[in-house]
Amino acid sequence: MLCAPSVLPNGFFGRDHPASPLHKENRMSSTTQRLYKRAAKADIVYDVIVAGGGPAAIGAAVAAAINGARTLILEGRSQFGGTATAAMWMEINFLFKDNQETSRGGVNQILIDAIRRWGPDASIPGKRSPKSPGSGGNLDVHPEYLKKVLFDLFEQYKIDYQLYSPVVDVVKEGATLTGVVVGAKEGRVTYRGRTIIDATGDGDVAYLAGCAMATEGDEISGWRPPVTVAWAVCNVDCDRLFAWLDQGIELDRHQYKAFNELINDYRDKGYHLPNWIGLNRTTVPGVVSINSGTSLNLRLDCSKSETLTLMEKMAIDQALEFIRFAREKKIPGMENVCLMRTGGYAMARDTRRLIGEYQLTGDDIMVGSDFDDTVATKYGGSDPVGQQRPYTAIKQGAKLPYRMLLPKEVEGLLVAGRCASATMLGHYGGKSMGNMIAMGQAAGVAAALCAQQGVTPRQLDAKQIRAKLDAMGVSL
Template identity: 30%
Template sequence: MYTSIRLCLSEKEEVLMNDFDCDVLVVGGGVTGVAAATAAARSGAKTILLESKTFVGGNATTGLCLHNYITKFGRQVVFGIAQELVDRLKKIGGAVGHIPYGSFVHSVTPVDGEMFRIVSTELLDEANVTVLFGANVIGTEVKGGKITGVKAAVKGGIREIRAKSYIDASGDADVAVSAGANYTKGDRKTGKMQPVSMVLRCFGTNNQEIADSIAVSTPAMATRSDYPKPFPVYFNGAFSQWNDIIREKKIFPNEDHKVFFNTVWPNHINVNTSAVIGIDGTDPLSLSRATVELTKQLHRISQFLKENVPGFRNAYFVPSIFAGVRETRRIEGLYEISDEDVTVGRKFEDTIGQICFPVDIHDPDTGQASFYEIGDDGAFDIPYRAMIPKNVDNIIVAGRCISATSFAHGSTRNMAPCLVMGESAGVAAALAAEHNVNMPELDIKKLQDTLEERGVFLGKRVTQ
């Protein structure tokens, strides 16, 4: 079928096919892919980004916080494009910066989801990245351990896109696995994966009333240029005082259900509390079922909030338009980030950045969230080797599907680390394309020096 489609192309369409050739192909336009494609293009590489949705920005467009830039001891370790996005958002009112929060993290970085989408789109356009929306990867061509092309279903049919270097920022390792990379899915022993969720966006709220009624710790407070009075922008709570209603109406599967709130506005707020368990985010039927269940669940939650929780009386509610998947595949890389690497805050000679958000695991059976601190100075390194599949030479994986244990993945999967990995992967892929080398043979020192020049590292790297 694919061959017949190629044979039917007109001369004009064959020219278009050549436009699909590039130096670096990035698959996935979430936060990881945005950073990766921008970094590759800024490095001088002709870059194409494939995104299955009709917008870029991924989970950040739902309004979730960009966790986490600063360690529990107050040292910022996330910079580069990740910080640039926050700075640009602050200028247009879409962020309030890194706000101190005296709970399970040192500080939080809330953003406005729609403005994040706008800024991400602008960032890619300014870097001259070609973005193909509505593009789904359906396979790869591999020869001698190297990808020679990626097949994508796009408007008008199937196209083969050829690149010198490939970046898998799909979240599910779709490209790497299609090319033959080995992987683990979910917990290595049970196969269970963390539940999927959907953010509930609430408008016309009184956020101070909400915090006063439900917060279990002191909220993070911020101001805006157009609203100088401090207001709560992040807090977590529990629905314990409404357990009887929750049982009666079956709002949640468990009592004392935890809930997380964030915003950059005094009268809009995002609620992160929904969960559907037993979902495989790589199975289209399973993920579609989750989308239906979560949309219905958020409607029940919105009615519960409006009727019972102070601050929601005059609100109206909009469910996010897609389900957020926490965990699916993780590649088998040249190195696997271990539980101990996280708990001791390990540093690596081939580091490409640091992670400081604690391990965040939502129980696969109950949906309840638990947090585990990072040891040592509150940060651990991301080794370059954990992003390189063992048996595919010209691809680098970035984001939540890198090589890590299920426990370590509870930290690596978050958006600030994904931005760091994305930028590093973009620079690495551009360097590999420029020098015609495979990813495992890339000059790590050259990569690190380039990242340091761009401000991804601040000062000298820490090694042991």
């Protein structure tokens, strides 16, 4: 952790790499300046810095900018979108409130409208079965179109943005977070902000800032959710495949039950397949997207690079084994299937979670606890934790309090998305991407208000956040 000097000189790039404007190699070329006007700037103080690039980060950055904040979003990987782009057409569940496409307003609706302007090449409705409480109100979105949409939104709302910028350290003045340090290609670079939003998924900023974090699995059994590396396959007769899958359809874990029973039968016969497989139509003819339980029941800690490396290895082994299985067993429509590619990276469902001013619990989302400081809502279902209980719907519109975004120990920081303050069951129920956008949106609005009023997130009245959300068309 870095302690901030009283004044940061123009061009300060972090204690380990004090590059100044005189260092020619660190100056942006005129061509890059012309083509990339919204590059991250190390010589200003942003109103809001969002660390992360997935659904919660997108909700936070767009909401902050809409409400007048000078905003920077930093993503450590090569693409914005998080699971929405890395998982290749996996349904973005609960962008809407329900299968009738009831609008959630705010950033959710902004994103839907931007995607749908590109027509059916960009998105189609996903699986929407009343028997499947965890899947609905969704779109299957082409990952490359989504990347384009996000760049365009950042430009439209004047959000500075940068990829290849993982947060590796933080800057604090006493107990107040004042900046983040990224491990850029050119070295360590410091960006300063009045409020920092940790939407990294793994709680990287909060962890580096010294916040208390929960890392245990299910509080009853210790079970940890699986990690997934998605795949896409091609040369599929999709009409034949899905007609076969839909015969006498019964869903389990919002996947095709009979197909997964077949998968598990052949696992016992020597095929090295994942425990379950979900298949989704895509916007491209002949292409199917595959979600799977790559590491189900292994209880792995995916806040470690060694574990994520293992997941990548397991995923390619399983993907190629699935191709062999589908061809040899002549799965209808997949007799000549080919592997197109595996996803952008290993996607963990649960790693570090903040222990904040309030920890959302499984009971809160199942019965729908009411809070005076509600700033977001959840829709969807709760997975069967280690198959110990049935897949069940949570309370639709379950309330999320502002306090779950607030650390106990650190000022100037909000934490949103799957790393917000919740027990594992509190997070896992309604973990869908549309809900993460809504939670990030609340953090973005709060951070913008803090900049306007010169207060810290802890000093902000949640009623002001709700008033801004109402003006954005968000009904709580």
